[in-house]
Amino acid sequence: MRNAKIKAVEFYLPEKIIDNEMLAKQFSDWTAEKIQEKTGIKQRHIAAADECASDLAYHATKKLFASGVCAAKDVEFILLCTQSPDYFLPTTACMLQDRLDISTSAGALDFNLGCSGYVYGLSLAKGLIETGQVNNVLLITAETYSKYMDDEDVSVRTIFGDAAAATFIELDTVNKPLGLNHFVFGTDGSGKENLIVKEGALRYPQSALGKLFMNGPEIFLFTIKAVPQAVNSLINKAQMTINDFDYFIFHQANKYMLSHLRDKINIPANKFYIDLANSGNTVSSSIPIAFKDALSKKLIKTGDVIALVSFGVGYSWAACLVTV
């Protein structure tokens, strides 16, 4: 039996910080305290003008290699999730193969998903490893949504931060059904207009970069419908109960939404991660950042059974069980 397992996670946050005081100066209807109360966010990291998704991805992966858990020469496949690539083409994962000195025998591809992307990436990695195509996958999530944001749009500027995360997934030599399991998925493209960068690609080409539009109430309504159902599907597929899970890590959308979801699904507070104070909503990197932080803070430990739940733009959602 071949089992894929997360071996290590690292992340990178760009240097520039936008804190609530800076936003409150610009948006007179808001105070720094009110922004934190409503979002749970104190600050977000923003990529520099000349810093793109591949740069954040590069730094996150170099941290992973520097930790000693894996090396560039080991990597057999690069999966990269982004909606803010450096270029329309070539593929960001291909550029990173070269920049990171990963073998030319490695496979590499990008996939375009937002906040749901990490769990989808884990599923793809599991498929590649457990079908014997490769023995390991470097899964990278990297976004610079800040480049799409209108300076005057408080709803997105208070929420989103830039980041990248690098996860090494490898064949687990322990012959037990551990690792990554019980994936459930969901898609509802009817919500496409509610989180969108409409202009700047090929349907509505223009010389300037398109702006991110978010219909917050519609997105909230989508999550309160889709996420409890996804958790329920995961529980049923795993033939477990809420109490059987040691911990739950949801996409760190915002504190307001997460608190309501936790309450609605009846997850005990001590088993539920909410901490986006220092990095904001980092889209597909929010789960790996939370996962790494939860490990560092010893909120989760080896052997724990964790539910990962991701949801967002598309609409798209997914959940899975991870044994640490």
Add this chain to the structure above:
Amino acid sequence: MEKKEFYSKMDEIFELDTGTITGTESLSDNLLINSLSMLGLILVLDKYFGIQMKPDEIIKMDTINALFHRIQGLKTH
């Protein structure tokens, strides 16, 4: 949730003093509903009534009182 308690929740959502809402207020004209208060309304409807109303449908309600009656109607179905 009784009407009085619902009005009290509306006071919180629209950041008004307790007892301000009487039910006759228009969501768009008097209360100037915005994205943040709409989030609050969606949460209250889901948390206390188990009802999920679309923002477009909520904004069509003439008054807070009309919204409360709409919620009661949805609860009975």
